[in-house]
Amino acid sequence: MPAPAQRRIIFQHIDEPGYTNDLACYLRHGGYANLRQAVTRKPEELIDEVKKSGLRGRGGAGFPCGVKWDLVDRKSGKPIYLVVNADESEPGTFKDRYIIHQDPHQLIEGIMITCFANNVKQAYIYIRGEFPEGARILEKAIAEARAGGFVGPNILGTGYGCEIYVHRGAGAYICGEETGLIESLEGKRPYPRIKPPYFPAVLGLYQCPTIVNNVETLCHVKKIVEIGGEAYAKIGTPNNTGTRILCVSGHVQRPGYYEFEVGKVTLGELLNEVCGGPLPGRRFKAVIPGGSSAKVLRFGERFKGKRKIGNDLVDYDWGVEDVPMDFDCLAMIGSMGGSGGVIVMDDSVDIVAALANINEFYAHESCGQCTPCREGSLWMKKISARMVHGEARTEDGALLKSVADQIAGRTICAFGEACSWPTQSFLAKFGDEFKAYPESRKAAAAPAVPLA
Amino acid sequence: MNLKPETLARIDEVIPHYPSKRSATLPLLHLIQEDVGYIPQEAIEWVAARLELQPINVYEVVTFYPMFRQKPIGRRHVKVCRTLSCALLGAYRTCETFEREFGVRRGEVSADGEVTVDFVECLASCGTAPVVMIDDALHEKVDVARTQELSAQIRREAAARS
Numbered sequence: 270m271p272a273p274a275q276r277r278i279i280f281q282h283i284d285e286p287g288y289t290n291d292l293a294c295y296l297r298h299g300g301y302a303n304l305r306q307a308v309t310r311k312p313e314e315l316i317d318e319v320k321k322s323g324l325r326g327r328g329g330a331g332f333p334c335g336v337k338w339d340l341v342d343r344k345s346g347k348p349i350y351l352v353v354n355a356d357e358s359e360p361g362t363f364k365d366r367y368i369i370h371q372d373p374h375q376l377i378e379g380i381m382i383t384c385f386a387n388n389v390k391q392a393y394i395y396i397r398g399e400f401p402e403g404a405r406i407l408e409k410a411i412a413e414a415r416a417g418g419f420v421g422p423n424i425l426g427t428g429y430g431c432e433i434y435v436h437r438g439a440g441a442y443i444c445g446e447e448t449g450l451i452e453s454l455e456g457k458r459p460y461p462r463i464k465p466p467y468f469p470a471v472l473g474l475y476q477c478p479t480i481v482n483n484v485e486t487l488c489h490v491k492k493i494v495e496i497g498g499e500a501y502a503k504i505g506t507p508n509n510t511g512t513r514i515l516c517v518s519g520h521v522q523r524p525g526y527y528e529f530e531v532g533k534v535t536l537g538e539l540l541n542e543v544c545g546g547p548l549p550g551r552r553f554k555a556v557i558p559g560g561s562s563a564k565v566l567r568f569g570e571r572f573k574g575k576r577k578i579g580n581d582l583v584d585y586d587w588g589v590e591d592v593p594m595d596f597d598c599l600a601m602i603g604s605m606g607g608s609g610g611v612i613v614m615d616d617s618v619d620i621v622a623a624l625a626n627i628n629e630f631y632a633h634e635s636c637g638q639c640t641p642c643r644e645g646s647l648w649m650k651k652i653s654a655r656m657v658h659g660e661a662r663t664e665d666g667a668l669l670k671s672v673a674d675q676i677a678g679r680t681i682c683a684f685g686e687a688c689s690w691p692t693q694s695f696l697a698k699f700g701d702e703f704k705a706y707p708e709s710r711k712a713a714a715a716p717a718v719p720l721a
Numbered sequence: 722m723n724l725k726p727e728t729l730a731r732i733d734e735v736i737p738h739y740p741s742k743r744s745a746t747l748p749l750l751h752l753i754q755e756d757v758g759y760i761p762q763e764a765i766e767w768v769a770a771r772l773e774l775q776p777i778n779v780y781e782v783v784t785f786y787p788m789f790r791q792k793p794i795g796r797r798h799v800k801v802c803r804t805l806s807c808a809l810l811g812a813y814r815t816c817e818t819f820e821r822e823f824g825v826r827r828g829e830v831s832a833d834g835e836v837t838v839d840f841v842e843c844l845a846s847c848g849t850a851p852v853v854m855i856d857d858a859l860h861e862k863v864d865v866a867r868t869q870e871l872s873a874q875i876r877r878e879a880a881a882r883s
């Protein structure tokens with residue numbers, strides 16, 4: 270069966286010849302019509318549409334957007350903030366970049382609809398420091414939108430006012446974690462806050478109720494208001510509604526971004542048909558399906574169990590290629606959809622070196638507050654780097670696993686899990702290669718493509 | 722502090738974006754680094770005074786975030802992405818080639834003060850790996866041949882300036 274066609278809702282205009290990122294072009298394509306319509310409706314109705322849509326957050330955790338908005342403390346009398354997570358820092362993820370650079374007004378419209386729905390008067394876009402051009406584009410787009418009456422003190426003559434400011438990060442991955450991000454926006458080190466009590470919906474920015482949503486999520490909100498929550502819920506699969514941008518990188522013929530209805534494309538269709546399969550003479554070896562923190566899958570392994578389809582429990586027996594790309598199926602097989610970043614490795618890859626590469630990232634990015642994370646990520650890096658560059662021992666795999674096993678569940682934020690899952694899953698799936706490494710490394714020539 | 726009038730104007734503009742002055746710490750540091758090239762000690766005290774903070778509040782920010790630096794670097798800043806997707810397509814070779822082209826190790830400034838080469842983590846452009854940022858500009862699919870072209874271009878631009 271051929272792979273289903275892409276369905277470009279959010280990326281409709283990305284890479285379209287002649288489509289530019291200025292307001293005039295956006296208006297020519299019907300831009301801000303959804304905001305115009307939204308401000309004539311009751312805010313509660315808009316929240317209801319988002320709830321009906323089933324939209325799940327595209328930033329990593331897949332948390333239902335409508336539920337998140339419902340949790341906001343609206344009785345405190347304090348202002349409510351919207352913080353847009355444009356940190357895009359999960360390795361393997363590169364979708365928000367294109368929205369920001371090529372279609373910034375789509376994001377701004379989604380932001381303003383969200384603000385109106387939630388009675389937000391001030392929004393901040395937290396954009397990673399490595400997107401200097403993106404920050405300039407957003408600032409220009411916001412200025413244009415302000416001049417057009419779509420942002421600012423009196424939006425479209427309604428008397429409702431809301432500002433957006435762009436806030437640049439400065440190269441730290443942990444600023445993507447929502448409470449780290451909030452600390453950073455307050456001008457501090459981005460040390461994540463402990464939950465409870467610091468749920469952003471109650472005690473967020475400046476200790477006020479705060480909504481944190483990913484860039485792509487907010488673009489979906491705009492679409493939901495356009496077509497209605499019920500119609501949106503028909504796109505995709507139950508509990509995994511809408512479309513999702515999948516970012517494919519690594520060893521495939523055609524890496525890039527592809528937008529599909531959630532759950533309609535399998536991993537095999539995506540990699541073999543859409544991305545053109547492995548490089549010449551190569552075979553797929555491993556794939557990380559949801560950003561570098563997601564647990565790795567090994568080609569050849571099988572996943573068996575029962576899953577719910579409608580009201581029925583149905584047996585499934587899948588190879589890696591058969592797994593539908595949605596939140597629930599990827600969770601069912603022990604990994605996650607995460608941020609939509611699919612990283613592919615073929616049979617040329619030294620799996621220990623690949624883990625050493627990932628471990629170096631996490632050791633560099635741990636904020637250092639929690640001892641298990643700070644020390645554990647550093648030791649995982651040191652052990653895997655020693656295996657690649659120095660002396661490897663048969664017992665190193667077990668040692669790595671024992672370090673990883675002592676982090677998850679003992680930290681302030683989910684980075685603890687994020688940094689231990691790669692090591693745990695690489696060892697669970699490729700334990701044989703770690704065991705054989707002292708011998709195989711001696712026998713191997715220097716790698717043509719070093720990874721660490 | 723000897724800051725350009727434009728920098729001072731932008732500083733005045735950005736502070737009221739926030740209900741709390743402290744939030745302007747990162748924006749001010751970015752503006753100063755763009756102006757001066759790095760964050761000198763006196764800037765830390767200057768920002769603290771401007772935002773009614775203690776110098777330590779600013780210092781701890783400067784030392785945490787990888788993009789802020791307390792020493793000058795080369796006129797051009799070459800940042801090679803090191804993370805997995807780029808590494809799989811040859812980022813280590815790309816970085817080594819830049820190092821050879823300018824006779825530096827990563828983290829160092831070339832003898833003529835022209836170039837600093839650094840490894841950085843994922844730049845969110847993994848689909849066009851390996852990627853490199855030179856100052857504010859992103860370069861995609863930077864294999865060894867493209868590395869040599871970019872290096873030649875940097876040298877040409879340096880020669881044109883002198």
Ligand SMILES: Cc1cc2nc3c(=O)[nH]c(=O)nc-3n(C[C@H](O)[C@H](O)[C@H](O)COP(=O)(O)O)c2cc1C
Nearest residue numbers: 326327328354356357358445446447482483486683
């Ligand atoms: C270590 C870590 C890094 C994260 N990085 C990002 C990021 O770069 N971008 C993002 O949108 N969410 C990121 N998240 C998820 C956010 O904490 C948050 O869940 C998300 O922004 C919520 O938006 P959503 O509900 O629209 O997905 C990260 C989470 C963790 C634990």
Ligand code: SF4
Nearest residue numbers: 636638639642680682
């Ligand atoms: S888990 Fe790691 S990154 Fe998260 S707060 Fe603790 S030390 Fe920081």
Ligand code: FES
Nearest residue numbers: 802807844846847
């Ligand atoms: S790994 Fe290099 S841009 Fe993401």
